[in-house]
Amino acid sequence: MTFAAGFLGVCSSALAQSATPNEMQTLIDRGKIVATGADCMACHTVPHKGKPFAGGYPIVSPLGTIYSTNITPSKTQGIGTYTEEDFSKAVRKGIRKDGGHLYPAMPYDAYAEMTDSDVHALYAYFMKGVAPVDDKPADLTSLPFPFNMRFSMAFWNMLYANKEPFKPDPSKSDELNRGAYVAGALGHCASCHTPRGPLMGEDSSGNLAGGPVGPWHAPNITSDPISGIGDWSNDELVQYFRTGHADGKNQAAGGMAEAVQNSLQYLPDTDLKALAAYLKSVPPIRDPADNQPAHGYGTPHSDEASIRGASPFNAHDSLKTGADLYAGYCASCHQPNGAGSENQAYPSLFHNTATGANQTANLISTILYGVERETGGNEVLMPAFGKQSFVQALTDQQIVDISNYVLEHYGISDAQVTLKDVAVARAGGPIPLLAKAQPFVLPVIVISILLVITATIFLILSKRRKTAAAG
Secondary structure, X not given: OOOOOOHHHHHHHHHHHHOOHHHHHHHHHHHHHHHHHOOHHHHHOOOXXXXXXXXXXXXXXXXXXXXXXXXXXXXXXXXXXXXXXXXXHHHHHOEOOOOOEOOOOOOHHHHOOOOHHXXXXXXXXXXXXXXOOOOOOOOOOOOOXXXXXXXXXXXXXXHHOOOOOOOOOOOOOHHHHHHHHHHHHHOOOHHHHOOEOOOOOEXXXXXXXXXXXXXXXXXXXXXXXXXXXXXXOHHHHHHHHHHOEEOOOEEOXXXXXXXXXXXXXXXXXXXXXXXXXXXXXXXXXXXXXXXXXXXXXXXXXXXXXXXXXXXXXXXXXXXXXXXXXXXXXXXXHHOOOOOOOOOOOOOOOOOOHHHHOOOOHHHHHHHHHOEEEEEOOEEEEEOOXXXXXXXXXXXXXXXXXXXXXXHHHHOOOOOOOOHHHHHHHHOOOOOOHHHHHHHHHHHHHHHHHHHHHHHHHHHHHHHHHHHHHHO
């Protein structure tokens, strides 16, 4: 899987000059597979209206919105002037051609493990297999101080971005090594599924144990049978990777729906099976609050008989309780008893990790932001009920009432959704310490400078007094 040292710097131009059209096309096709595995499309293309890889996709982070860049071979707006060495540094080190640092919203800390041969193929694909887009970007990243000081990423990189190109573990099977590569170097699973510390770096002690991703919660995907995916079969995992749905387990939404739609569904079965085998081998991490698998909760339940006819047919604002709201907004798709549609395009609300998890973020976000993914030519769509809803925007209290009704009857009844939980999800998720500290950074710097100046003046005056006294 690796090339000899120096390949990138020496052989790429020679290959471009000497390769036959068939050889070059083979390399481009391989690069497209690498790009698909790395999920480049999801972040570098605006859904539904953007040109492929032209950038402009807003990545909402706790530190501000980061807009993805144009990675087409445009010489004016994209990476058309990048040499292969420039390209490799951007992908694996997070350093642009002009020397500026990228933000780790681009997961270069994971791509650092990509092999030389994959980077080479990826470069060929973006330079020869992607159409250049010369359109100027509509939006540019502009984070508040001090996060706009990109050079500070050099210090972050020293702490958190120090991986080397992947080397197979000789004690592991070829399948497990391939799975580790797909999960790490390409799929960058840890970028979402590993909790982050105060400086927003991955906490390696909690590798793949889950963590917040904006308003969503990326679940634990270690091999633990209670908190993780340990009691999923390998076939169920492969089904989930391919379709975004595993019967009686889970369905992909948010960023995971994008990963399935743009990347995982197109990978060969061998890669998906290797990924499943690898995840089942990851050391288990259990949340002490978990008593049974999240998908193990709930039973069918319907209050339809008791609420039908309770209000006149022409009544207004008659949906007052959680049962009323569920019947009015949810039952038509998820069925009055929560069993979902026959083909499970609208999934069962019991035996469902979104309703059986102690973390309620995914239930709330599903209601607020909806679900949208397309796999195998089939589209799954649940409308959003947040402010931009094209059906009906629900209030925070209504979302609380629906959520708690669903949890009580179909999920983990011990979990409760509050108005604060909904407000946090509407605002984009929990705010990390680093973002909370941002408003105080500039005042602290100014005060520190003033203190230094004051102390310096005091020392100078004291020295002059002593000199004058001695004279």
